[in-house]
Amino acid sequence: RKEVEQDPGPFNVPEGATVAFNCTYSNSASQSFFWYRQDCRKEPKLLMSVYSSGNEDGRFTAQLNRASQYISLLIRDSKLSDSATYLCVVRTGGSYIPTFGRGTSLIVHP
Amino acid sequence: DGGITQSPKYLFRKEGQNVTLSCEQNLNHDAMYWYRQDPGQGLRLIYYSQIVNDFQKGDIAEGYSVSREKKESFPLTVTSAQKNPTAFYLCASSMPSGTRDTEAFFGQGTRLTVV
Numbered sequence: 001r002k003e004v005e006q007d008p009g010p011f012n013v014p015e016g017a018t019v020a021f022n023c024t025y026s027n028s029a030s031q032s033f034f035w036y037r038q039d040c041r042k043e044p045k046l047l048m049s050v051y052s053s054g055n056e057d058g059r060f061t062a063q064l065n066r067a068s069q070y071i072s073l074l075i076r077d078s079k080l081s082d083s084a085t086y087l088c089v090v091r092t093g094g095s096y097i098p099t100f101g102r103g104t105s106l107i108v109h110p
Numbered sequence: 111d112g113g114i115t116q117s118p119k120y121l122f123r124k125e126g127q128n129v130t131l132s133c134e135q136n137l138n139h140d141a142m143y144w145y146r147q148d149p150g151q152g153l154r155l156i157y158y159s160q161i162v163n164d165f166q167k168g169d170i171a172e173g174y175s176v177s178r179e180k181k182e183s184f185p186l187t188v189t190s191a192q193k194n195p196t197a198f199y200l201c202a203s204s205m206p207s208g209t210r211d212t213e214a215f216f217g218q219g220t221r222l223t224v225v
Binding site: 032041044049089091096098099101102 | 214215
């Protein structure tokens with residue numbers, strides 16, 4: 001079983017739609033969680049950290065479920081500019097290395 | 111501006127050659143990482159370093175080597191032993207473990223092609 005798993009998609013949605021991605025992780029000792037965005041042929045950039053109580057940043061909402069070992073990202077009112085790959089990242093105590101999921105591709109169309 | 115810089119952006123290598131990818135950061139981060147990304151794939155860890163003069167192998171270290179002589183610098187050498195080196199290479203850095211919000215910051219990447 002991979003440490004961090006994501007549905008690769010693509011998720012193909014119209015502008016204005018709400019879309020949600022999930023990510024599961026295998027190590028129950030994982031301590032820090034993040035969502036990154038990666039545009040085609042570019043480096044990943046931090047979208048948001050994921051806190052235990054859940055957190056929101058504008059149209060983006062992140063949730064953490066430790067019991068079921070998954071995190072989620074909800075995007076409301078999708079824009080064309082949201083089209084990208086969204087990477088789930090988990091850091092586990094000890095070496096604290098960022099471990100990446102394969103990414104979920106989102107395509108927002110007019 | 112603080113950040114992490116990789117060079118070159120594009121690199122072409124002949125088979126049998128060693129090449130070195132540069133990674134420099136001025137964020138005062140202790141930890142640095144090298145990842146490889148293949149088309150349609152996630153990031154796979156090659157090497158990482160938590161402190162100067164120390165580094166550890168990641169999941170796919172074979173055919174690669176690194177050094178960490180300075181806190182700011184973590185160069186990656188792709189040796190001729192790496193059988194399939196064509197890929198997008200990403201360097202990252204972060205704060206030490208135990209610090210909240212220890213997100214990783216990335217350089218712009220180096221796209222290596224074997225010709």
